[in-house]
Amino acid sequence: MPVELHQLRCFIAVADELHFGHAAQKLDMLPSALGRYIKLLEEDLGTRLLTRSTRNVALTAHGTLFLPEARELIERADDIQKRFQKLARQNAGRLRIGAIDSAAVSLIPHVLHHFREQWPEVELSFLEDKSSRLLPKLKTGRLDLIFIRPQSLMDSALFSQFLFYEDVVLAISEKHPLANRTEINVEDLRDIPLIVPEKRVRPHSYDLTLSLFDHAGFKPNLMQIADEKQTIINMVAAELGAAVMPRWVMRMASLNIKFLPIGQGYENIRSKLPMSAVWVKGARDDARDNMMKIVMDELPVIAGLY
CATH class of the missing domain: 3.40.190.10 (Periplasmic binding protein-like II)
Structure with a gap:
């Protein structure tokens, strides 16, 4: 049978420690298992590598000759493994x-x-x-x-x-009379200009606002004066109108803005x-x-x- 790398590692550990118990502890394995690997290695090589007594472990003449060869094989194997692991990382995608x-x-x-x-x-x-x-x-x-x-x-x-x-909120100037409300209903938006992006640029955002009024019985007053969310927020802060927006815009740093949950009619727009x-x-x-x-x-x- 071919010699296994683990057998070589076991032999090197025993040769370094000259003590089965210490070598087994170093390899995190039982001394009996370590002894079996050494025996298998000796059988594969057809020669004794170690002499054992109840108290002492020593290298035989063949063991002394074999030790540097074993170290070289392990070093080469470890080097190959490291090189290919590095290549794998470089080409991992x-x-x-x-x-x-x-x-x-x-x-x-x-x-x-x-x-x-x-x-x-x-x-x-x-x-x-x-x-x-x-x-x-x-x-x-x-x-x-x-x-x-x-x-x-x-x-x-x-x-x-x-x-x-995503959840939805209404952005409105904190100076607006509705800013003190705990939530906004669709009916409250009858006379409020709503800032929306151009439908061609942001169709989902445009449809989000429009769909809020599907069953309202009146058409919203839409203002297409900005497309980007930060710009729309700035327009709201300037009291040019309100805006129906994703809830995450509440994280945008802006003065004079109040974000209100939308109550009645909210179910119509969440899926937007x-x-x-x-x-x-x-x-x-x-x-x-x-x-x-x-x-x-x-x-x-x-x-x-x-």
Whole structure:
């Protein structure tokens, strides 16, 4: 039978300690098991390597000759293992992630932290953009995984995993008479200008506000004067109107803003802010699969942040 590396490690430990008990402790194994490995090694080599008595262990002449050979074999084996482990880390792959602003606020930092702890060798890159710009990059292979608002007609080449719905609030100037309310009903918004992004630029955000009035019996007063959330918040602070927004915008630093829960009619709009993970079907990607496992394992925590 061929000599095994573990047998060599056992022999070296005994040769260094000249004591089976100490060598076994060093290798974290029982002395009886250590003795069996030494015996197997001697049988494989066809010669005695050690002499044993009740108190003493000594190297035989062949054992003395064999010890440096054993050390060299172990050193070479360890060196090969380290080199290939390093190569594996260098070629472990990369993961290119894209996300809309909502996902970039809490979801991405949360899962990247956990991913980096488990797979530090994977090269990570991140791009924040609108859903309409992330999808083409995913399809052409420039991104591996994106977190977006799911499309009504998703490309058949893509797989979409629904994650959660975001909560919604009304951003309003703290100087407005309604700012002291504990919640806002749809009827309260009859005479309030509502700042919305252009539908072509941010269709989900536009539809979010409009759908609030599906059963209100009146049309909202919409103002298309800003597209980015921070700009909309600034417009609200300037008392130009109010805005229906995802709850996470409450984290934006802004003076003179009050964020109010939406009461009556709220059920109509919650489904307007879904978050999904999307990737290309049939493409094997261990890094992406590992990331999605973290996402699904952490989903109860992540959803609570929104």
